[in-house]
Amino acid sequence: MPELPEVEVTRLGFADRIAGARITALRVGKPLRWALAVDPETLVGRTVVGVRRRGKYLLVDLSDGLLMLHLGMSGSLRFTHGLPLPGTHDHFDLVTDLGTLRLNDPRRFGAVVFAADEDAPIAIKLLGGLGMEPLGDAFDFDVFHAGLRRRQAAIKQVLLAGDVVVGVGNIYASEALFMAGIRPTVAASRISRPRALRLHAAIREILARAVQRGGSTLRDFSNVDGQSGYFQLEAMVYARAGEPCRVCGAPIRQFKQGQRSTFFCAICQKS
Template structure:
């Protein structure tokens, strides 16, 4: 599933190229997770002012309204001057004066949703409960620790929930917990300020490094240029069950938490 780094890498790969473009046409294919929310013709003639990210959502700011895009479980965006004819998994095309932005999503858990503004009910339903951005200045270590103290679930589950901090997906939660030396089953409320500060720094470090590496390509992720990511090649624990820890040499373990695979080192994470 594309996580925050993959979504940010996707944004960076086409934001400058589409900014200032005029929408010439919209093609909607098979139904996605949420409906577009307007007649596609409503978007024709509008201009793209820029592209932002909120959590795992991309927000295309238009001169009237905003288009929210989500990649779902297996989706990807491509932006090309000319796209070939749509395939069976190409479910949304935004044809602009600078190229065609296409959403490909084999499992159709992604979405393209139009909202009149960030504060409209359609946008609030999708964005209103998201936590603070981990790569932004608002990600304060004291507020982070306070948020953890209020949660009694295992720390890995709290990171994935997205209400304390948004966008720390499965891969990056395992990696950040390893760097911070915290076992993923530890109750969040039991983590003291010192360890919370290490985790706060680790989350920022891991996500920033993943963006620099182009994200993680475990199956089919690619950015809007069609390029794969390489973060997974230097993962410390993720998807390394049974392999020696890069620090202590003990075998990496894998457990299931909330039906998601969690990887950790039993020696380095106590």
């Protein structure tokens, strides 16, 4: 599943190029996770003002309204001139005078949803419960630590929930917890202020580094130019079960946590 770094890499790949574009046509293919919620023809003639990100959502601001895009489990975007005719898994085209933005999604868990603004009910439903953004000044440590103190669940599950901090998906939660020396099963409420400070810094560093490396390509993620990400090549624990820890040499362990695979080092993450 594309996580926050992959979504940010996608945004960076086309945001500047599509800004100022005039919409000339929209094509909607097979139904996605949520309906577009507007007649496509009504968007023709509007201008793309810019592209933001909120968690794993891309927000395409229009001269009137916005489009909220989610890549789901297997989605990817392309933005260019001269795309071929839509294929089986091409479910949405935003055609502009600067190029076509196309969503390809084999599993169709992604979505493109229109909202009049961020106060619209559909926007509040999709975005209203998201936690702090981990990249940037909005990621306040005191708020982060207070959020952890209120949660009794395991710290990795709290990170994945997205209501304390948004976008720390499975790969990057495992990596950040390793960097902070925290075992994935410890209750979030038991994490002391010094350890929470290490985790806060680790989340920032891991996600920023992943963006720099173009994200992680474990299966089919690619950016808007069709290029793969490389962060997975330097992962310390994720998908390395049985391999020696790069720090202490102990074998990396794997177990299921909330239906997701968790990877950790029992020596480096003792508590």
